[in-house]
Amino acid sequence: MKKNSSLLKCISCGKEYRFSEIRFTCTCGSLLDVVHNLEELKKSFSLSRKFFEERQFKINGQPAGGVWRFKELVLPEIAEEKIISKQEGNTRLYRSKKISQWLSVENLFLKHEGENPTGSFKDRGMTVAVTQAKTLNVKAVTCASTGNTSASLAAYASEAEMAGLVLIPKGNVAVGKISQALAYGAKTLVVNGDFDVCMELVRNAQEKLNAYPLNSINPFRLEGQKTIIWETLMQLGWKVPDWFVFPGGNLGNTSAFGKALREFQQLGFIDRMPRFAVIQARGASPFYEAFKNGFENLIPQKAETIATAIRIGNPANYSKAVRSLQWTNGIVESVSDEEILEAKAHVDSAGIGAEPSSCATVAGIRKLVENGTLKYNETVVGILTGNILKDPQIIVDYHLKNHHALANPLVEIEASLDALRNILELQE
Numbered sequence: 224m225k226k227n228s229s230l231l232k233c234i235s236c237g238k239e240y241r242f243s244e245i246r247f248t249c250t251c252g253s254l255l256d257v258v259h260n261l262e263e264l265k266k267s268f269s270l271s272r273k274f275f276e277e278r279q280f281k282i283n284g285q286p287a288g289g290v291w292r293f294k295e296l297v298l299p300e301i302a303e304e305k306i307i308s309k310q311e312g313n314t315r316l317y318r319s320k321k322i323s324q325w326l327s328v329e330n331l332f333l334k335h336e337g338e339n340p341t342g343s344f345k346d347r348g349m350t351v352a353v354t355q356a357k358t359l360n361v362k363a364v365t366c367a368s369t370g371n372t373s374a375s376l377a378a379y380a381s382e383a384e385m386a387g388l389v390l391i392p393k394g395n396v397a398v399g400k401i402s403q404a405l406a407y408g409a410k411t412l413v414v415n416g417d418f419d420v421c422m423e424l425v426r427n428a429q430e431k432l433n434a435y436p437l438n439s440i441n442p443f444r445l446e447g448q449k450t451i452i453w454e455t456l457m458q459l460g461w462k463v464p465d466w467f468v469f470p471g472g473n474l475g476n477t478s479a480f481g482k483a484l485r486e487f488q489q490l491g492f493i494d495r496m497p498r499f500a501v502i503q504a505r506g507a508s509p510f511y512e513a514f515k516n517g518f519e520n521l522i523p524q525k526a527e528t529i530a531t532a533i534r535i536g537n538p539a540n541y542s543k544a545v546r547s548l549q550w551t552n553g554i555v556e557s558v559s560d561e562e563i564l565e566a567k568a569h570v571d572s573a574g575i576g577a578e579p580s581s582c583a584t585v586a587g588i589r590k591l592v593e594n595g596t597l598k599y600n601e602t603v604v605g606i607l608t609g610n611i612l613k614d615p616q617i618i619v620d621y622h623l624k625n626h627h628a629l630a631n632p633l634v635e636i637e638a639s640l641d642a643l644r645n646i647l648e649l650q651e
């Protein structure tokens with residue numbers, strides 16, 4: 224093996240596997256990490272913060288985007304022409320006076336991953352995992368999905384000219400997402416069962432039918448999602464924030480973000496760790512419950528929440544996520560659907576907007592400020608994971624149906640200037 228060679232390594236027993244082996248769990252049953260030889264990579268590419276900041280890297284003549292900027296720490300050995308990319312990443316880091324005020328957090332930044340090519344952070348993982356799938360010459364890629372993974376898989380499978388197969392639980396998938404999977408041309412299968420049932424099918428299909436899974440148990444997905452953290456640090460001028468706050472469903476981001484920080488610490492690019500606050504919806508909060516019992520055990524739940532992207536009762540990346548919380552002295556909080564909807568109304572009316580699961584982040588920040596965990600003068604980065612247009616139905620229902628406090632209902636008027644004048648006067 225070359226010195227630089229990356230490999231797959233069990234997070235529990237440490238058993239190592241070849242990088243090109245198609246395998247997602249160890250013989251002992253635990254999850255696998257992609258492990259890079261950081262010291263060697265740092266030396267052979269002279270890696271530094273400046274190296275990544277100033278990089279002008281192109282793929283097929285186009286700027287490489289926010290994932291492949293970090294190629295050496297994602298898939299170091301891949302040939303450029305093999306990369307399947309849509310210039311994902313390079314998402315905005317918003318500041319908003321309105322939201323800051325509502326939350327009582329002065330130094331608030333919102334990283335909007337809904338601005339990726341298919342409207343969610345899933346694209347960051349998908350570009351890497353589909354690139355890997357292509358080099359492995361697999362015929363079909365598959366996933367179980369609450370929506371965004373299937374939208375992303377469909378788009379990248381199309382680009383890579385691979386068959387895409389997505390399994391969607393019956394009911395409870397937002398219309399924006401399912402329409403993307405159909406439109407991009409993936410074979411879209413509605414399964415009579417919940418997400419966790421779909422996930423089990425995907426695992427079996429890998430072993431028995433040789434279909435390559437692109438769920439976040441695929442460690443290459445997580446390699447791409449690491450760049451959310453690295454890019455944010457770069458945008459903050461390498462100043463490590465006090466907190467990263469983000470939603471937790473299957474806990475892929477929780478796992479990837481911890482690995483990202485750990486690797487940057489090992490490379491000497493940061494000198495302290497931020498803290499993580501993972502937010503779950505109350506009706507889908509097995510990680511929150513496990514946190515409260517000191518991570519003694521995970522008890523799977525029957526998940527129910529309006530935030531469909533985090534409607535997951537048995538998170539696949541649990542053990543990696545626990546490790547991330549240990550590395551970051553992290554915490555887990557849970558919020559109700561009402562709190563998510565209220566936070567969403569604030570995020571939306573600030574002109575930023577995000578889908579419900581993303582707004583669990585903001586609802587969580589509010590709760591953590593109220594209970595004194597987050598302080599006014601701390602720097603807080605909230606991750607908005609998905610686009611506002613993913614779930615239009617919930618917006619329409621909120622504003623037109625249920626008489627919520629922040630509702631902005633439609634107003635019908637006569638076709639006259641007088642009617643308009645009356646409305647304008649009411650605005651003053």
Ligand SMILES: *Cc1c(COP(=O)(O)O)cnc(C)c1O
Binds near residue numbers: 608
């Ligand atoms: C997938 C997804 C999540 C959940 O992320 P995990 O990494 O599975 O915890 C949250 N929000 C959105 C919009 C998603 O698409």
Ligand SMILES: [Zn+2]
Binds near residue numbers: 233235236238250253
């Ligand atoms: Zn093992």
